[in-house]
Amino acid sequence: MPEIQKWSVSEPYLELSGKLLEGPYYDEERNELRFVDILEEKLHVLDLAKGPQSLKSFDIGVPIGVTGNIEGPVGDDSIVVAAKHGFAKVDRQTGQLTYIQRIFSDANGENMQIFLGLQDQQLTPLMSSRIRFNDGAIDSRGRFWAGSMTDLKVAELTNDGILYRLDPDQSLHKMIEKMEIPNGMDWNKADDILYVTDTASGNIYIYDFDAETGVIANRRVFFTVEGEPKPDGFAMDDEGCLWVALWGGSKVIRVSPEAKIVGEIEIPTKNVTCAEFAGTELFITTANVDNNAQSHDRFAGQLFKVDVGVKGKPKNKFKFQAQL
Template sequence: MPSLISRFLERLGIKKENKGTNATMSGSTAALQEWQVKEPYIKLHCALGEGPYFEKATNSLRFVDIIKKRVHTVDLAKGPDSLSTLEFDIPIGVTADIEGVDPQDRILIGAKHGMAVLHRKTGKYEYITKFFAEENVRIRGNDGAIDPHGRFWLGSMTDFGQGPVLPEGALWLFHSKKPGQSMKAPVSIPNSVSWSPDNKVMYFTHSSSRVIHAYDYAAEDGSITNERTFFTYEGQGEPDGHRVDAEGNMWCAVYGDAVVLKISPQGKLVGKIHMPTKNITCVEFVGTELFITTAGMEEGQGTPEQVDFSGGLYRIDVGVKGLTPYAFKLSE
């Protein structure tokens, strides 16, 4: 079956080779918990909203629009009217904090050609290290995360406008300012990376194969071994971005099927959040609330409401806290 995310990219010229009244939870059972989100927290029509990240130091949420090349920030105390936006000349797939650095000054970004530092007051960025010695225009950075050792795992894939989405991407590991190391290749659409609460297991979503992989993660040196299938999605969509909660459950957005899945540490489906639009891209915890990014839909691809609500930012209280993200160690 063709990749749904790739179909979305195809429409862009890439052919494939709330809290309160906004959210409710139905009666949960031992078999399956279910929630329903009714409308966006912020209705802003991202083309490809992604990478939500809780900036604890300022009680704000950052998220990106990869296609429109934007980084959005909303002050959670002030609400949707506080939304601010930086625009760039390159797509940015993900952001992270830097250890010992005020995030209002600088943050880490997964950028077009690799890992970079963004100066938020000026909007300028500078690369720390790149995927390749010679820039490859076909490739861009996508999703990623900082590991318990302060290193950056970042996926790369075919960029927009570069023809077919091919298995030419990789999952990269960046350590301080050293050159990146390809840890898994080839891949087509790499997505979120996360760790279990005890840091013994690493998870990696490969959307185009509909599989979330699990690995043994070594506390001594951060190496990964014993790749295995943690979860395979057999619905109409594809697993996209995810986060792990304090109890070890994974919350995974599903692109194309209007749901967020709650998956147990044993890889079993134990809950679903039903969304009012189809293209769900990623999630992030802020306390017990889950913030959810989405991608745009075109007229005729769903109901008028699904299209109208596409590309928005959503929130819902799920009653459990997420794991605290790690910060990147820029200096050893």
């Protein structure tokens, strides 16, 4: 067994008292860290040169699960996001959200799944209102992958989750169905393996990946978190290891490409949601959604930071091609 390297964090980097902090993203060009609060429907941005006092928050009006940067002439100063009803842009200055591809709509209270113009007869009339987007990532060809799941504010968890792929030409592709909580995802250095977490199952899966076509195949289990904690989001470092947040586990674990735990960060709160690299510093989001724990879990829903001595894998940008 390899020796497990250990770190511990005793206090937050930013005391925010959030509800469900997720989706941390380091914008290296701006030296900014942004992250979301899904339940509070907020986007938060930090200037890391200035520190916690630089926090700016935007009320988006719908939950956002993940964000990404855009490459190419878009004509505005926006980021790309996976929001309540689909893929969208958010203006960096105003926080205004504009849908690129609205997959779900609850117009007139009706269910409408507009993916490829098809109606799914198995969906209930409340499908659109009880679905939201969660985690995602952008591949090496600039395609934006993001998974939908039950919006737990309005419904019980089901396996209606779907992983979608939005291509630069704005075409949509349904990649994986029957997921419960699609979460952390990324690609290996060779760009021939996709990692995808399905939190409720406790599994991180891998798929063979064709970078040219975006096709995935041959699912198998890469790593399983045993017991009560569940794998949430993850960050990948430049050595190919995954830094996996453990929901209910008070930890981030470092998992090698050989699926071995080689590192562990102790976090002083129960529900750890995701991690993101800024240089060799790992920023870690958490949640405060356990009513029974709120009285003694005083660090729940706050942002943490620890230097782990390794850098993260570079981020890809969404290659947005505006339609004429």
